[in-house]
Amino acid sequence: MGYDTQPKASHFVDGQYIEDTSGAVMEVVYPATGAVIARLHEATPAIIEKAITSGRRAQAEWAGMMGVERGRILRRAADIMRERNYDLSVLETHDTGKPMSETLYVDATSGADALEYFGGLAGSLTGEHVPLGGDWGYTVREPLGLCVGLGAWNYPTQIACWKGAPALACGNAMIFKPSETTPLCALKVAEILHEAGLPAGLYNVIQGAGDVGRALVGDERVDKVSLTGSVPTGKRVYASAAEGMKHVTMELGGKSPLVVFEDADLDNAVGGAILGNFYSTGQVCSNGTRVFVHKSIKEAFLKRLAERLGSAKIGDPLDETVNFGPMVSSSQRDIVLDYIAKGKAEGARLVCGGSVIAGDGFYIQPTVFADVTDDMVIAREEIFGPVMAVLDFEDEADVIARANNTEYGLSAGVFTRDISRAHRVIGQLQAGSCFINSYNDAPVELPFGGSKLSGVGRENSKTAIEHYSQLKSVYVRMGDVEAPF
Numbered sequence: 491m492g493y494d495t496q497p498k499a500s501h502f503v504d505g506q507y508i509e510d511t512s513g514a515v516m517e518v519v520y521p522a523t524g525a526v527i528a529r530l531h532e533a534t535p536a537i538i539e540k541a542i543t544s545g546r547r548a549q550a551e552w553a554g555m556m557g558v559e560r561g562r563i564l565r566r567a568a569d570i571m572r573e574r575n576y577d578l579s580v581l582e583t584h585d586t587g588k589p590m591s592e593t594l595y596v597d598a599t600s601g602a603d604a605l606e607y608f609g610g611l612a613g614s615l616t617g618e619h620v621p622l623g624g625d626w627g628y629t630v631r632e633p634l635g636l637c638v639g640l641g642a643w644n645y646p647t648q649i650a651c652w653k654g655a656p657a658l659a660c661g662n663a664m665i666f667k668p669s670e671t672t673p674l675c676a677l678k679v680a681e682i683l684h685e686a687g688l689p690a691g692l693y694n695v696i697q698g699a700g701d702v703g704r705a706l707v708g709d710e711r712v713d714k715v716s717l718t719g720s721v722p723t724g725k726r727v728y729a730s731a732a733e734g735m736k737h738v739t740m741e742l743g744g745k746s747p748l749v750v751f752e753d754a755d756l757d758n759a760v761g762g763a764i765l766g767n768f769y770s771t772g773q774v775c776s777n778g779t780r781v782f783v784h785k786s787i788k789e790a791f792l793k794r795l796a797e798r799l800g801s802a803k804i805g806d807p808l809d810e811t812v813n814f815g816p817m818v819s820s821s822q823r824d825i826v827l828d829y830i831a832k833g834k835a836e837g838a839r840l841v842c843g844g845s846v847i848a849g850d851g852f853y854i855q856p857t858v859f860a861d862v863t864d865d866m867v868i869a870r871e872e873i874f875g876p877v878m879a880v881l882d883f884e885d886e887a888d889v890i891a892r893a894n895n896t897e898y899g900l901s902a903g904v905f906t907r908d909i910s911r912a913h914r915v916i917g918q919l920q921a922g923s924c925f926i927n928s929y930n931d932a933p934v935e936l937p938f939g940g941s942k943l944s945g946v947g948r949e950n951s952k953t954a955i956e957h958y959s960q961l962k963s964v965y966v967r968m969g970d971v972e973a974p975f
């Protein structure tokens with residue numbers, strides 16, 4: 491059947507699509523052509539109010555349901571998402587420009603994994619019994635209340651589910667505000683959840699940019715904020731949430747190191763570096779964009795990398811044989827081109843790429859710089875595009891110190907055949923999500939998130955439950971109360 495890129499209305503609130511045309515117009519642009527594919531309106535104060543009041547009303551009843559009942563609805567939604575995978579993938583490709591060769595296998599499927607996983611956990615969210623001599627205590631795991639999710643533009647379906655699934659499993663309601671750049675996919679997540687039986691008001695999607703996000707975060711009726719976005723936005727949102735002592739999850743940016751030792755399997759290391767720099771046209775938060783390669787294998791690494799990049803198929807992301815698509819927007823493309831210019835000006839050696847691809851759409855060549863030094867801007871700042879910086883090293887202790895010399899701490903990777911070294915090095919790298927002889931795997935079973943400026947809290951895995959619930963402790967006295975007077 492296929493989805494129209496123009497949704498029925500801009501927002502999905504209290505179980506239905508709603509519109510308020512007095513909100514500012516948001517144009518949705520297909521990154522592969524630059525064509526406007528939908529026109530939406532930003533949420534007005536009236537829409538925000540409706541999202542908050544319906545969310546709070548619905549949450550009270552939802553929290554009173556049995557966990558297995560909540561879980562059944564989430565697992566049904568997972569099944570529907572898998573059945574609609576093709577249509578959802580086409581929509582994700584229109585929203586982001588990511589090629590179908592990725593979206594068919596990663597986005598709705600990863601969202602469905604989260605719904606299935608947290609749906610399965612929902613019936614087992616218990617507290618514990620605590621013996622206290624003659625007395626005893628117990629804990630109850632309770633929902634937080636009304637959660638707000640704020641999304642980045644690189645994984646709109648996945649982010650909507652990674653936040654919504656644990657929130658709902660724990661008995662919360664969620665208002666999700668997608669990135670203003672990619673507003674389409676989260677509406678489908680809301681539709682599917684309600685089709686699966688989710689009561690109205692529990693998963694509301696409203697549109698808008700920073701102002702709408704700010705209004706949600708600042709509202710005293712909101713109990714938790716989960717942001718996926720950049721570090722500067724994270725600082726602002728965290729500070730505002732702190733005013734109301736709200737719970738937070740911050741999934742922010744990075745400049746992650748990938749260390750390739752001299753004994754690494756060369757093709758696997760090159761493959762890891764490709765996944766960690768060019769998948770989703772480099773627009774992945776955990777990317778290993780500082781690739782430290784042992785000096786003795788540097789030229790062999792670069793030669794193999796250039797050969798493999800030569801076979802990248804760049805083009806129409808709807809063609810399933812294409813594996814490298816456009817940047818999400820012209821403004822993001824310009825930011826990346828600026829960094830490429832800085833890399834050239836700072837004297838890094840351009841191994842391949844480095845230019846815009848002429849024609850419609852926001853395409854840039856996959857770009858590799860070698861002989862990059864730690865002080866260069868392209869080795870320090872998050873670029874969030876297809877630009878790999880290759881740096882040399884010779885000594886293990888030295889490369890660990892250099893890898894850690896960053897304010898970020900999202901991810902880190904090591905390629906080596908020496909298993910002791912692999913664990914020793916990973917043990918010393920300051921990052922939340924690490925990889926040995928692999929890069930950028932993000933299964934729902936493993937916690938995902940960063941340390942240092944890259945974030946607070948974790949998404950996915952059983953750990954996420956702790957970030958969407960709180961414990962109530964109850965002391966039970968079995969005898970008389972002994973008061974001093």
Ligand SMILES: NC(=O)c1ccc[n+]([C@@H]2O[C@H](COP(=O)([O-])OP(=O)(O)OC[C@H]3O[C@@H](n4cnc5c(N)ncnc54)[C@H](O)[C@@H]3O)[C@@H](O)[C@H]2O)c1
Nearest residue numbers: 641642643668669699700703704719720723741742743775
């Ligand atoms: N750690 C992760 O899991 C992860 C995943 C994907 C992307 N990211 C990061 O996201 C960034 C790219 O995404 P982006 O450009 O959409 O990020 P962004 O920080 O510009 O925006 C993120 C979201 O926050 C909203 N927002 C902006 N200002 C706000 C404010 N003051 N109050 C409330 N909401 C506000 C935006 O509208 C958007 O929905 C990169 O830095 C990337 O590393 C992190």
Ligand SMILES: O=CCc1c[nH]c2ccc(O)cc12
Nearest residue numbers: 596645774775776930931932
């Ligand atoms: O950027 C978003 C989250 C993420 C981090 N690593 C990966 C790998 C594959 C994905 O589909 C998403 C992510």
